Amino acid sequence: MSKRRNWFCGSEEHRISRRGFLGTAAATAGSMSALNLLREPALAAELKKQDKRVILLWLAGGASQLETWDPKPRRPTGGPFAAIPTSVPGIHISELMPKMARCMDDTAIIRSLNTKDGSHGGAARMMHLGRRDEATVQFPDLGAVLARELGSRDSKVPDNVSFYTATEGRGNAVGQAGFLGARYLPMSLTTNSRPEDLARLESISDLEHKQRHELRELLSNRFIEYRHSNSLRSHNEAYSRVRGLMSSDKLFDISEEPQSIRERYGPSLFAEQCLIARRLVEAGTPFVKVSRAWWDSHGQNFETHLELVSELDHVMSVLLDDLKQRGLLENTMVVTLSEFGRTPQINASLGRDHFASAWSCTLSGCGIKGGMVYGATDEDGQTVKDGEIDAGDLFATIYMALGIDPHSEYYVGSRPIPLVHEEASAVTEVLA
Amino acid sequence: MTADPNNLKVIKEISRRDILFSVATLNESEVLVGSSDSNVHRMNAQDEKAEVSELSGHTSYVTGLELVGDQLVSGAYDGKLKWWDLEKKAEIRSIDAHSKWIRRIELSHNGKFLATVSDDMVCRVWDATNGNVVHELKGHQTTTPNNFPSMLYCCAFSQDDRFLATSDRVGHVVIWDLHSGKEVRTIETPDMYTWDPKARIHSIGGVRSLAFSPDSKQLVVGGMGHVGNIDHLGGKSLVEIFNWEKGERLHQLADDSYKGLVERLVFHPSGKWFIAAGGDHAGFVKCINADTGETIRDSKTSTHIHDIRLKDQQGKLITVGHGKIVLWQL
Numbered sequence: 001m002s003k004r005r006n007w008f009c010g011s012e013e014h015r016i017s018r019r020g021f022l023g024t025a026a027a028t029a030g031s032m033s034a035l036n037l038l039r040e041p042a043l044a045a046e047l048k049k050q051d052k053r054v055i056l057l058w059l060a061g062g063a064s065q066l067e068t069w070d071p072k073p074r075r076p077t078g079g080p081f082a083a084i085p086t087s088v089p090g091i092h093i094s095e096l097m098p099k100m101a102r103c104m105d106d107t108a109i110i111r112s113l114n115t116k117d118g119s120h121g122g123a124a125r126m127m128h129l130g131r132r133d134e135a136t137v138q139f140p141d142l143g144a145v146l147a148r149e150l151g152s153r154d155s156k157v158p159d160n161v162s163f164y165t166a167t168e169g170r171g172n173a174v175g176q177a178g179f180l181g182a183r184y185l186p187m188s189l190t191t192n193s194r195p196e197d198l199a200r201l202e203s204i205s206d207l208e209h210k211q212r213h214e215l216r217e218l219l220s221n222r223f224i225e226y227r228h229s230n231s232l233r234s235h236n237e238a239y240s241r242v243r244g245l246m247s248s249d250k251l252f253d254i255s256e257e258p259q260s261i262r263e264r265y266g267p268s269l270f271a272e273q274c275l276i277a278r279r280l281v282e283a284g285t286p287f288v289k290v291s292r293a294w295w296d297s298h299g300q301n302f303e304t305h306l307e308l309v310s311e312l313d314h315v316m317s318v319l320l321d322d323l324k325q326r327g328l329l330e331n332t333m334v335v336t337l338s339e340f341g342r343t344p345q346i347n348a349s350l351g352r353d354h355f356a357s358a359w360s361c362t363l364s365g366c367g368i369k370g371g372m373v374y375g376a377t378d379e380d381g382q383t384v385k386d387g388e389i390d391a392g393d394l395f396a397t398i399y400m401a402l403g404i405d406p407h408s409e410y411y412v413g414s415r416p417i418p419l420v421h422e423e424a425s426a427v428t429e430v431l432a
Numbered sequence: 433m434t435a436d437p438n439n440l441k442v443i444k445e446i447s448r449r450d451i452l453f454s455v456a457t458l459n460e461s462e463v464l465v466g467s468s469d470s471n472v473h474r475m476n477a478q479d480e481k482a483e484v485s486e487l488s489g490h491t492s493y494v495t496g497l498e499l500v501g502d503q504l505v506s507g508a509y510d511g512k513l514k515w516w517d518l519e520k521k522a523e524i525r526s527i528d529a530h531s532k533w534i535r536r537i538e539l540s541h542n543g544k545f546l547a548t549v550s551d552d553m554v555c556r557v558w559d560a561t562n563g564n565v566v567h568e569l570k571g572h573q574t575t576t577p578n579n580f581p582s583m584l585y586c587c588a589f590s591q592d593d594r595f596l597a598t599s600d601r602v603g604h605v606v607i608w609d610l611h612s613g614k615e616v617r618t619i620e621t622p623d624m625y626t627w628d629p630k631a632r633i634h635s636i637g638g639v640r641s642l643a644f645s646p647d648s649k650q651l652v653v654g655g656m657g658h659v660g661n662i663d664h665l666g667g668k669s670l671v672e673i674f675n676w677e678k679g680e681r682l683h684q685l686a687d688d689s690y691k692g693l694v695e696r697l698v699f700h701p702s703g704k705w706f707i708a709a710g711g712d713h714a715g716f717v718k719c720i721n722a723d724t725g726e727t728i729r730d731s732k733t734s735t736h737i738h739d740i741r742l743k744d745q746q747g748k749l750i751t752v753g754h755g756k757i758v759l760w761q762l
Contacts, residue, residue, distance in 0.1 A: 061632075061663075073491075074470065074491070076449070076450070076468070076469065080468070080492045080493045080509045080533070081492075082491065082492065082510075166630065166631060166632060166633050167630055167631045168631040168632050266579065267579050268578075268579055269633065270633075292633075293631075293632060293633060294631065294632035294633065294634070294663070296632075296663045297663065298663045298664050299636070299662075299663065299664040299665040299666075299712065299713075300636055300665065303583065303636070304634060304636075306551075306581055306583070307580040307581065307634050307635065308634060310580065310581055311580065346451065346468075347713065348711075348713045348714070348735045348736045348753075348754040348755070349664065349665050349692070349712055349713050349736060350451075350736075350754075351664070
């Protein structure tokens with residue numbers, strides 16, 4: 001595969017001026033000739049990225065591909081659930097997902113992940129990063145990259161939000177900005193669906209708060225004027241966003257949604273957080289991860305999935321429908337992903353164990369050719385028989401669908417680092 | 433010769449590739465087993481080779497088998513009840529009995545009625561000979577308190593066939609008057625259900641087995657105690673004995689030695705003791721004194737047990753489960 005060098009040199013100055021230019025360009029897009037801008041391929045690519053968002057439904061603990069996207073009915077490994085037809089002729093999914101079956105048109109199922117790592121910790125990190133950290137390099141995760149690539153500098157909303165309010169598996173799925181710096185770390189919600197301490201203290205007036213902010217900014221800018229520290233810049237950027245983030249507090253408040261919408265999503269925590277995710281992407285947040293733990297069904301796999309897949313089916317279908325009705329699905333990708341799948345072999349506790357050799361994920365919406373299946377497993381789901389991909393290939397596909405060249409490079413010092421590992425290539429078959 | 437719990441020992445094990453969810457016994461040597469391969473297998477369990485013949489027609493796990501005269505009735509996760517002619521190996525009747533999994537079928541002691549329970553949360557009582565519905569019993573919530581689908585696991589007739597007990601995922605037990613089809617008593621067994629609201633945000637457990645004592649005064653309830661890590665069946669096997677008419681729990685038997693679900697409970701006709709069987713990854717059979725709640729005799733098995741049949745006059749017990757049929761002497 002050819003590796004193309006990105007036009008963007010990676011320097012801080014270049015990035016700032018690029019964002020500044022694009023901000024101006026976007027603001028004046030109505031009056032400027034789009035053709036003039038599109039003559040420059042790099043700028044066209046940049047514009048294409050504007051307003052793209054991603055909601056990652058992180059199915060922590062390892063959802064079973066056999067009870068979701070890759071059923072094997074009537075096989076010894078298939079379990080008790082039937083497969084049902086979907087709105088797309090020829091595609092069948094588990095009977096636990098009747099609502100998704102009715103709205104497969106916008107979703108591509110990938111049934112051919114072979115990621116080799118069957119440990120929660122290592123696999124979860126890999127499926128967040130698209131590869132493994134090196135001894136000397138910590139890579140940014142998907143959320144950090146997308147916050148950087150899709151976010152805007154002066155946004156008043158957070159550009160990377162992560163919900164993980166269960167405790168199991170949370171340590172495996174923490175945000176990692178790596179060499180991109182703290183600026184791109186997620187706003188992590190781990191105890192509540194609303195950020196704590198985001199509201200202004202009642203003892204301080206809005207004017208006082210604004211004046212304090214301006215004073216801090218003045219002093220801070222003087223301090224870093226003759227210093228060259230990414231860390232300082234990173235913290236300054238974070239501070240500069242405080243007032244904007246404070247004003248986004250209401251995005252986390254679903255009581256602002258009509259009752260009918262809240263009822264459509266349903267009462268579960270996962271449902272409420274997905275509704276908040278919709279509010280966030282609607283307001284411009286480029287990346288939201290909603291983590292649903294815990295799918296680790298070593299015992300009673302079928303009953304665990306009866307609970308959790310039923311919830312996923314409802315919430316995911318409502319989310320896609322809601323995004324579509326609002327005209328957001330065209331620019332918003334919804335991803336369902338775990339650290340791995342579950343064994344075809346049914347153990348003596350009617351459970352399934354960890355399995356990374358042949359499992360599934362889905363991509364819906366933005367940049368994705370819906371109503372299709374990519375890849376295939378054998379009749380018992382033991383191996384990938386067609387279209388095997390790894391985490392890097394999946395990430396390359398996501399980036400490509402969002403208009404981001406997966407082989408564009410960041411620089412750590414003088415070392416160029418592509419967004420995905422060097423052998424990775426996008427699954428072009430699922431790209432719209 | 434009648435069964436004596438003190439004699440409990442394994443006399444034969446037959447390994448299988450499938451998971452066996454139900455068993456019925458035709459005579460001293462022939463058994464019928466309901467399988468994960470969607471078939472009912474008829475086999476001679478005494479023969480070394482144990483040759484197998486099949487009755488096929490279901491499309492999911494076969495979870496209940498009952499003999500009605502010379503016919504076999506099977507129930508499965510496909511929601512269907514099927515009547516079979518065993519001589520001709522032919523299906524006589526098939527009924528779409530439930531919209532979701534049939535978890536258990538039970539034949540009344542007089543042989544006239546079949547009860548089925550399903551995850552559609554309805555218990556139906558059928559005329560066992562013609563398949564007509566006699567009662568439709570709705571007394572269990574369709575969702576758990578945390579808004580997830582509930583499950584209706586089991587049912588049991590009282591010895592005099594006046595009452596039928598049903599039980600669900602959250603530990604709610606209903607005793608029905610079979611004549612009127614009305615609820616006469618409910619019992620709560622909250623220790624049988626674990627909801628993990630923080631670490632994993634889902635549940636495990638439920639009442640998996642029920643049995644009335646021969647005098648119909650006691651109701652024994654089986655499941656699993658509270659679990660810390662609900663990824664596994666890591667809870668103590670749990671049996672609770674009730675004077676159900678008073679709603680009074682007489683004993684709670686949480687066994688430190690055996691983990692997992694109590695899948696089946698069967699009283700000895702004397703009423704003095706009963707058998708509890710089930711398991712986690714491995715399995716167990718326990719014989720328990722019905723008055724004191726003390727274990728008389730117990731034994732580990734290599735795999736989880738899903739169903740049992742006690743042949744009292746022969747002093748035999750047959751257990752089936754994950755990849756195994758086991759014949760026991762009592």
